[in-house]
Amino acid sequence: MVILHADADAFFASVEQRDDPALRGRPMVVAHEVVACPSYEARALGIHAGMPLRQVQRRWPQVLVTGYRAEAYEEASVRLFEVFRRFTPLVEPGSVEEAFLDVTGRDRGDPRGMAVALRAAARAEVGLPVSVGVGRTKLMAKLASRRAKPDGLVVVDAELEARVRPRLRLDELWGVGPTTYGKLHAAGLFVVADLHALNEDDLKRLVTTAMARRLVSIARGTDDATIRLPGPRRSVSASRSLPATRTRSKVVAVLDGCVERAVARVLSLDGAPRLPRRLEVLVRYDDGTQVLERGPLAAPSLDPTVLRSAAGDLLERTAYEWDGRGVTMVGVTLPLPAPA
Numbered sequence: 001m002v003i004l005h006a007d008a009d010a011f012f013a014s015v016e017q018r019d020d021p022a023l024r025g026r027p028m029v030v031a032h033e034v035v036a037c038p039s040y041e042a043r044a045l046g047i048h049a050g051m052p053l054r055q056v057q058r059r060w061p062q063v064l065v066t067g068y069r070a071e072a073y074e075e076a077s078v079r080l081f082e083v084f085r086r087f088t089p090l091v092e093p094g095s096v097e098e099a100f101l102d103v104t105g106r107d108r109g110d111p112r113g114m115a116v117a118l119r120a121a122a123r124a125e126v127g128l129p130v131s132v133g134v135g136r137t138k139l140m141a142k143l144a145s146r147r148a149k150p151d152g153l154v155v156v157d158a159e160l161e162a163r164v165r166p167r168l169r170l171d172e173l174w175g176v177g178p179t180t181y182g183k184l185h186a187a188g189l190f191v192v193a194d195l196h197a198l199n200e201d202d203l204k205r206l207v208t209t210a211m212a213r214r215l216v217s218i219a220r221g222t223d224d225a226t227i228r229l230p231g232p233r234r235s236v237s238a239s240r241s242l243p244a245t246r247t248r249s250k251v252v253a254v255l256d257g258c259v260e261r262a263v264a265r266v267l268s269l270d271g272a273p274r275l276p277r278r279l280e281v282l283v284r285y286d287d288g289t290q291v292l293e294r295g296p297l298a299a300p301s302l303d304p305t306v307l308r309s310a311a312g313d314l315l316e317r318t319a320y321e322w323d324g325r326g327v328t329m330v331g332v333t334l335p336l337p338a339p340a
Helices: 011-019 053-059 070-087 111-125 138-148 158-167 178-186 200-204 209-220 248-268 304-317
Strands: 003-008 028-032 034-038 064-066 091-095 098-102 130-135 153-155 235-245 278-285 290-296 327-335
Touching (some): 011 028, 011 070, 111 130, 111 153
Parallel strands (some): 130 153
Antiparallel strands (some): 028 034, 235 327, 278 290
């Protein structure tokens, strides 16, 4: 198997730098009250996503700021995936700017050459830097693309994988979060080599069955290399972060904007528009806690007025104004019926 993981670098910031030459090579952020995406020049200063914009401007007044342009990013994503699919039809999206590509048999025995060609095509046709990792499994390809950033290429062949895999830190593994790693750490497990003497039943005493199975496969080198082609979208979401607040006008305005973006995304999908029958609203507080409220619509609809009203009702059910914690993110999801 030959798997590529292609990931556009600092996607939102790169689109802005592509479209405005004055931003190139300079520290800049895409932000609306909080940083959505810093350029690599801004990251070098210590700026990261989720940082309040006021803090950035106070500490680094030289940093340039642009607003969030959803349409520009969506258009860039479409063009990027057109490039990916020209190299192989086996493309599994990871997000709007990254994907796994199975190029087994299409690389003519030269995966590095194919990765070089893909990166060149993305730069020439979309105007974006794309880092690519090459590996035998999705895990190795993704770890390789992380090492390749920014704007680079790393190939993990069989010989390198044999040396690297046992030394991989468990907290570096894709999908192993802080809670899972804490349990593994407490059991004296730190790197993949520490798993070699354990079987699935041993690990199920520490983590979930699915995670135990995955860790065993990683230790044995039999982890996932299957590309899963996307089916029809089952839902469309939009969210936005904001500085911690309980101010009603701010939270409602952000929610209304999310509804508008979600409706636009549904209308941009191929085929006849699918009308949602229900709605979900998510609120995240400043301590990381999230509250999700769900509710049916009176009738299937994509009318923004109807959806804003229904979303507002669900928002009220969270009682955020009286909670005592600040709201740091608001999101809306429109579950979609299956295509006719």
